[in-house]
Amino acid sequence: MKQRTTLKQIAKIFNVSIATVSKALKDSHEISIATKLKIQEYAKQQNYRPNSIALSLLNKKTKTIGVIMPSILNPFFVKTFSGIEHVANDKGYNVIAIVSHGKLEKEIASINMLENGLIDGLLISLSEETEAKQHFKHLEEFIDNAGPIVMFDRISDSVNTDKVIVDDFNCAYKATEHLIKTGCKHIAVVSTLDNVGIIKLRIDGYLKALEDYNIPINKKTINVIKPGYDFETEIKTMLDYQKVDAIIGLEEFSAVESMVIAQDRGYTIPNDISIISFTNSDFFKYTKPAITCINQHSVFMGKTAAEILISKIEQPSGTTDIFETKTIKTTLVERNSTKPIANNY
């Protein structure tokens, strides 16, 4: 690794000032054609490119955004991230990706680090622990000190900033309604995530649908499996002791795993038990049967969040801060893990 060419070096070679070189390279009309030509030529040949860090210090803009997600080994976040990366790069921004692994402490440490001038703005989906403990000081501090935040998917109403979400309540409502219309009456709900706002909303939507259709609620089929409990055991117990003719998985793994466990116990999908999953994983096409799911359009969600963030970053400062919460429309992707809608509907 050799020394990178700097303005200083070029200046020395041509016996001019650094300022002149800087201007020459920006093709400033202040500089004579002759000097410009020779400097530009030399710079090109040396493959000179201005040091981004120096520019960042000068402009107080890094052209970098941060993304903090609870997990990356999860189709939803991968897709969202993909959308974010796409838009950011289109607009000339780099993206620093950080995984909080559901830990508040990691989230705080990361934000503190990013806060020191490293990024122009932050996209974040809250860690479980952050939501559980309702601790948001680090976010407010970031907004105070470093720049705008856009929250996506796992958000908190307590933080005053832009947000991009899906309508979890309605979307769970519609999934439940769809199952009811296909003739299901004993609809279970399964999740591995606790203390997460979106899970609560989804369960509420599910409950409301049952209520509206006069279907009695069986609390034992609302299965939020806390860390430390064995997923398989919980599901088996539920299947053995409760009447269940449909399962809504609140995230990918709950849905697929539940389906496989049910099949292993001899149930036919969808006739004995129907399955609907949140999030459209590409692999749902390949399971047997292919899984009906709620497409949250995660790539689009990522794109939207990134667009809002960048527009906030680039908007002239002093503009009054009006925060918006954008709701991404979801669609039900019908595949073979649910029955057709019954005739009487």
Added chain:
Amino acid sequence: MKQRTTLKQIAKIFNVSIATVSKALKDSHEISIATKLKIQEYAKQQNYRPNSIALSLLNKKTKTIGVIMPSILNPFFVKTFSGIEHVANDKGYNVIAIVSHGKLEKEIASINMLENGLIDGLLISLSEETEAKQHFKHLEEFIDNAGPIVMFDRISDSVNTDKVIVDDFNCAYKATEHLIKTGCKHIAVVSTLDNVGIIKLRIDGYLKALEDYNIPINKKTINVIKPGYDFETEIKTMLDYQKVDAIIGLEEFSAVESMVIAQDRGYTIPNDISIISFTNSDFFKYTKPAITCINQHSVFMGKTAAEILISKIEQPSGTTDIFETKTIKTTLVERNSTKPIANNY
């Protein structure tokens, strides 16, 4: 967003020089306890933290590494990235993630951008086009100008740098051998990637195994599907006109899709046709039958690559550059898409 506290501001308040503040905050023994105390207290209360960009400029270290991958919507790269992110964060590095989408131009643009002092080192898995065109100038330039590179998985022997790979040749050999031992004689190979070195190695390993076991080669069952060709049509044609009793998918999608197409045509897996896939996607557990695959230990690969890179970044400069190529061991994960090994073996 208020103004961030700087040394200058603190200096002004206490009527001391910036240097004094700087030293006080580093608890330098040069400074009197009294001044240190008042400055430290104030800084703490103001939540002062030094500007990372200024430090980067000073130290010529950004504590950031870059990762360029051909895709992120691909379980292999997601896992590798996860490993990278993990190690980087442990060691106090941020990671900038960039997706090249298989395009050389994107790869060049990204590297040029990162080259300007933004990162201390780079992890890269080459885009298809880069390998096809054998264009590596941008990589050499980066090494010259910006810092070390570690290539992973999709590498090129032409670039003199550290590399982390799996033994694609042997690993394809072993997969083929395993199929042979389960009684398969008409083993097809399917890939959607062309012009990628690892694909060539995998095919070579496959061919060698056939040769060693005296199994005739049928070139029409070596199906590298080029962009623009329809995957489904190609596979159907192969199944209809060639004798095939096993398919090796050289990446996840080829394997799963081939399996589903074969099933749709009435073949039983594994009895009529066995399936082995490269890369261990978590979802292979959930397909029917669950897919036998080659676990490339991608998280570990990412970790290893990141560790090598960071050690190179942190090693005292001037050390002689000895480059290593580390080969990650693969393991065959037997599931239900392959038959048990035949008795006579």
Added chain:
DNA sequence: CTGAAAGCGCTTACAG
């Protein structure tokens, strides 16, 4: 047409 100066936010060797 060219350059000296000030500055972005910081550190450190050197004077006093």
Added chain:
DNA sequence: CTGAAAGCGCTTACAG
């Protein structure tokens, strides 16, 4: 014990 100076690599308003 404290501070002025030089410097990281750059830009830009201002003088000449």
